[in-house]
Amino acid sequence: MATTETTPKPLGEAIISRKETNLWKDAFSRLTRNRAAVTGGVIIFLLFLVYVFAPVIAIRSYDVQISKDNNAMPQWLVALFPMTQGYARVNNAYPLGADDLGRDVFSRIVYGSRISLTVAFVGPLIAMLIGTIYGSLSGFFGGKLDNLMMRFVDTMYAFPTLLLIILMMAFFRSSFAGIAEPGSFKYTMNQLDTKVGGLLFIFIGIGITSWMGMARLTRGQVLSLREKEFVEAARATGSTNLRIMFRHILPNAIGPLIVSETLAIPGYISYEAFLSFIGLGVNPPTPSWGMMISDGARVIRTYPHLALIPGLALAITMFAFNFLGDGLRDALDPRMRGSS
């Protein structure tokens, strides 16, 4: 640092003037100095605004069909894709065009952010909830129980995840639907799922298949932390197991867990998009970017924007979460820089 110009301060003052800091403050200041991470954070914040104010931002609701305007395109899109000239119906009332049913693409993209963002936040929550409880139980009690629980995790890992999710979605979708008697478990679940546009079963599917990494990580953390002196001290002062777990071990283990789950978010987003892409995800007409890509890919020769625009939205969102996740990892543990 070029500090030759400034007059040197007395040593004591320099030490006193150093601001008080802790792990989280320190990490936050490192995070804000990382330009990519800040960009990612800003994009996620904007997406969150879109999520909240979707009814205000969108031109009309995502399911309104104006059939005389089907496949309409605004002038700028026709100029961007010259081959659509001649057959595309130009209508500038649709900023991103309309799909084959005459639904406004812009509004559907806006509402689609709700699906992706919900998955981005609920997915990690489910994985963390199951994974940390499972992993800390396993690590804390150790011994035979630990061995047994970890072998179960190994077995779960052997399932081809995507295939299992597909199978479970098919199972939920067909065995819970069409149950007529209200009050039964399946009926209630199906009603709930319909209310949230099909997201409930996606969450269950993701939850069942993606907690194992978190469990392993938590167990590892707990195993190393429970041997530390401060845990021994807590035990010596008569703290209960529960208190040691929640007051002493988990707060110290949470950093790597958060980083790992943030880095997993793009994976959850792409799972949902893929499930909707193959028709096992959200229920139409709930707009999911994955479903929009699937619809658009069928007419990519004639109306390329119908697949490319939701694709762009999905990619930008995943970029943002990746940037933020990388930044968070570097900020919380500079030693992990660059590793995956």
Add this chain to the structure above:
Amino acid sequence: MGQFVVRRILWMFVVLFVVSFVTFFLMHQVPGGPFDSEKALPADIMANLRARYHLDQPLWRQYTQYVYDVLVPRVTSKPPSPSVLDSFLIDVKMGDVYFRWMNFGPSFTSKSRSVNDIFHDQLPVSFQLGVMAVLFAMGLGIPLGILAALKQNTWLDYLGMGVAIFGVSVPAIVMGPILVWIFAVTLKWLPATGWGAKPPYLFGFLPSEFSLNFFKYALLPTITLGMGGSAILARLTRASLLQVIREDYIRTARAKGLAERLVIVRHALRNSLIPVATVLGPYFAAVVTGTFVVELVFGIPGLGKYFVNSISNRDYPVIMGTILLYAMVLVIANVVVDIVYAFLDPRIRIQ
């Protein structure tokens, strides 16, 4: 070491049993049967069909019968019959006797094809796609990671890591349509959908000729599938090499006056690629399931497309066979990687 290998292999069988068990019972919980159609069949015919496929027996009987058919190899001198019930995935003639193993049963939706016939026709396509994607990922990812590490904090490093973050951020369902639109629709250089190889395959899984046409069809799907892997490999190679370069033995190599090129190639690279070998197991899993996505995006007639269709058709044996087969591939890949890793890293071998 021997004990380690034996334990891993025994464990593999336990896992496969659990996978088959869970899949079997989950699958049979799905309401509706394979013979439910818009036009209801007469009850007698239905009963006959159910008896033919053992669907009238209790579930546990169906399960044990299935496991028996798949697991137990047969050695007979009888030549194979054309029946769909008598079709095995592995069917080799050894002298006078036939060694036949893994009968996945008949398909419920096809009169003349068994699940093994479907595997024989569809699996090679998925295999070809997967292998090319792995080669692409390694060919792009590892050199990129090495360059990025050697030129740390230069534009090469930033470019490499930019490609890496691109690879993990653009999923196949986005990458596929973009590539199709650029190279197939706009430039018209490459076909948009389909696959360039047809049965019969060389040795049962290779395309009969590596023509230009084959690669034309394969290029876009390979890039789509391999991109994510190359990103992971590039990041890992970079991180691992950066760590190794700071080790004492590298300083020693430099201090004794070894040329920089030799230091990198002989001392740093070899050791830095060991951790990379460990991700090959999980990465292999990602490619295997990734073929599902890419096959759907590009309309490739591989096993992935078949699997998704078989779920909506309730084609139990195809669903079951596919999941078991993929689980088998994953578990074997993981065991092989574990064992290879133990051989590569002397520190693990000694333990």
